[in-house]
Amino acid sequence: MxxxxxxxxxxxxxxxxxSGRKNSAVAVIPATLLVDGSSTLENLPRIxxxxxxxxxxxxxxAAVDSTSADGITVDPAGLDCGRVPFDLVKRLRASxxxxxxxxxxxxxxxxxxxxxxxLGPRPIDQHLKGFRALGAKVTLERGTVKVRASRxxxxxxxxxxxxxxxxxxxxxxxxxxxxxxxxxNAAKEPHIVDLANFLNAAGARVRGAGTDxxxxxxxxxxxxxxxxxxxxxxxAATLLMAGVGTGGDVTVENVIPKHLDPITAKLRESGAFxxxxxxxxxxxxxxxxxxxxxxxxxxxxxxxxxMPPMTALLSIAGGTSLVSEGIWDNRFKHADExxxxxxxxxxxxxxxxxxxxxxxxxxxxxxxxLRAGAALLVAGAMAEGETEIYGVEHLDRGYERTExxFRALGAEIRRAE
Ligand code: EPU
Numbered sequence: 243m244x245x246x247x248x249x250x251x252x253x254x255x256x257x258x259x260x261s262g263r264k265n266s267a268v269a270v271i272p273a274t275l276l277v278d279g280s281s282t283l284e285n286l287p288r289i290x291x292x293x294x295x296x297x298x299x300x301x302x303x304a305a306v307d308s309t310s311a312d313g314i315t316v317d318p319a320g321l322d323c324g325r326v327p328f329d330l331v332k333r334l335r336a337s338x339x340x341x342x343x344x345x346x347x348x349x350x351x352x353x354x355x356x357x358x359x360x361l362g363p364r365p366i367d368q369h370l371k372g373f374r375a376l377g378a379k380v381t382l383e384r385g386t387v388k389v390r391a392s393r394x395x396x397x398x399x400x401x402x403x404x405x406x407x408x409x410x411x412x413x414x415x416x417x418x419x420x421x422x423x424x425x426x427n428a429a430k431e432p433h434i435v436d437l438a439n440f441l442n443a444a445g446a447r448v449r450g451a452g453t454d455x456x457x458x459x460x461x462x463x464x465x466x467x468x469x470x471x472x473x474x475x476x477x478a479a480t481l482l483m484a485g486v487g488t489g490g491d492v493t494v495e496n497v498i499p500k501h502l503d504p505i506t507a508k509l510r511e512s513g514a515f516x517x518x519x520x521x522x523x524x525x526x527x528x529x530x531x532x533x534x535x536x537x538x539x540x541x542x543x544x545x546x547x548x549m550p551p552m553t554a555l556l557s558i559a560g561g562t563s564l565v566s567e568g569i570w571d572n573r574f575k576h577a578d579e580x581x582x583x584x585x586x587x588x589x590x591x592x593x594x595x596x597x598x599x600x601x602x603x604x605x606x607x608x609x610x611x612l613r614a615g616a617a618l619l620v621a622g623a624m625a626e627g628e629t630e631i632y633g634v635e636h637l638d639r640g641y642e643r644t645e646x647x648f649r650a651l652g653a654e655i656r657r658a659e
C-alpha cells in the first residue's frame with residue numbers, strides 16, 4: 243500500500259506553481275466531445291481523475307493525443323456512444339457529464355451512476371430534471387441512467403438547489419439544442435465560467451456564466467479550439483494553509499487571486515499576513531493561528547473543498563473555532579484522523595467544534611477521501627515527528643505531484659510502499 247511519509251514541524255517557505263483546476267478539467271474534457279474537429283486543452287492537471295477521463299474518451303473512440311508538452315488534443319471523430327466503459331466510469335464522479343455531452347451529440351446516452359468521494363447522498367435529480375426539460379426521456383435501469391431524445395429543444399430550467407454538476411450537464415446538453423435554454427439558480431463557480439469560455443471559443447452561444455442566470459442559444463455545430471484550464475484554487479489553498487500552519491512563508495503562482503478571495507479572507511481572519519499581486523498570492527504564518535468560524539457555501543461563499551485543510555489549520559489555533567458544512571452530509575472524515583494526531587475536534591452532524599491545541603503529533607493516518615487527504619497533508623506538515631498518510635490514491639485523484647511541490651517548499655516528504 244503506498245503511503246506518504248512526512249517529517250513535519252518545519253516552516254514551509256518558497257514559491258510553487260499551481261496546476262490546472264480539477265473540477266474545471268473534468269467538465270471541459272467531456273465538452274470536447276461536442277466539437278467537430280480537434281480541441282487542444284492546456285494547463286490540464288496531470289492527476290488521476292484526468293487520466294481516467296481521457297481513458298474514457300479513448301474507450302469511446304475519440305483520438306486523444308497527450309504527447310505534446312503544449313497540451314492535450316482531443317478529436318472525437320471516431321466517437322461511438324455505445325462504448326461507455328463501466329470500470330472507468332465508476333471511478334469518477336464527473337463521468338456523469340457524459341450524459342449531457344453524448345445526449346447533445348447522439349441524442350442518447352447510457353452511463354452507470356458515478357463513483358467519486360463518498361460525501362453522503364449525492365442525488366442527480368436536478369441533472370435529470372434539466373434533461374427532461376429539454377425534451378429527453380430519462381430512465382434508471384439497474385444502476386445505469388439512460389437518456390434519449392429524438393431532438394433536444396431549449397427550455398427554461400429552474401434548479402431547486404444550486405448544483406455545479408447539474409449546471410454543467412445542462413450547459414452541455416443545451417449547447418447543440420434547438421432554441422434557447424435559460425438556466426435559473428445556476429451555480430456560479432469559476433469552473434462554470436471556464437466551461438462557458440471553452441464552449442464559446444468553439445462557437446457556442448453561452449451568456450451569463452458566473453451569474454445565477456445562464457442563457458444558452460443552441461448552435462448547429464462547434465469547431466475545434468485551444469483553451470487553457472483555469473488554476474486550481476483548492477490546491478492553492480492547501481499549499482497556503484500548510485505554509486501558514488507551519489509558521490512559514492508560501493507563495494502560490496499561476497493563480498487567479500480573485501478566485502481565492504473566500505480563502506484568503508479566512509486566512510487573514512486566522513492571523514496570517516496575506517498579499518497578492520496579479521498572478522500570485524503569498525501567505526505568511528505569524529505565530530499560532532487565531533480561531534475562526536466558517537460555513538461552506540456555493541461560490542462565492544467559502545468552498546466546501548477547502549474546508550478540510552482549513553480544519554487542520556484551525557486545530558492548532560489559540561481558541562475555539564466552529565466549522566459548519568453547508569453542502570455535504572459527510573465531509574468530516576478527516577476529523578477522526580486529526581484526532582489521532584492530538585487534535586480536539588467534536589463533530590455533531592454537519593458542524594465541527596475545534597478546540598485548538600498547542601501542536602499536533604505525527605501518527606499513521608488514513609485519507610478517506612480526496613480533501614480529507616489534503617487536511618492530513620497540512621496536518622502532517624504542521625505536526626511534530628513523522629506522519630504516515632495512507633489512502634494516497636484519493637489524493638492522487640486531485641493533486642498533481644504532491645510530494646514534489648511540498649518538497650519544493652522545504653517539506654521532508656516521501657512516497658513509500
Ligand atoms: N444535489 C442535489 N441534486 C442534484 C445535484 C446536487 O440534491 O441533482 C445536492 C448535493 O447533494 C449537494 C449540493 O446539491 O448537497 C451541491 O452539489 P453539486 O451538484 O454542486 O456538487 P457536485 O457537482 O456533485 C462539485 C465538485 C465537488 C464539490 C461540489 C460543491 C466536481 C466534479 N465536483 O460536485 O468537488 O464539492 O461541486 O462545490 O466538480 C472535490 O473536488 O473534492 C469535490 C467533491
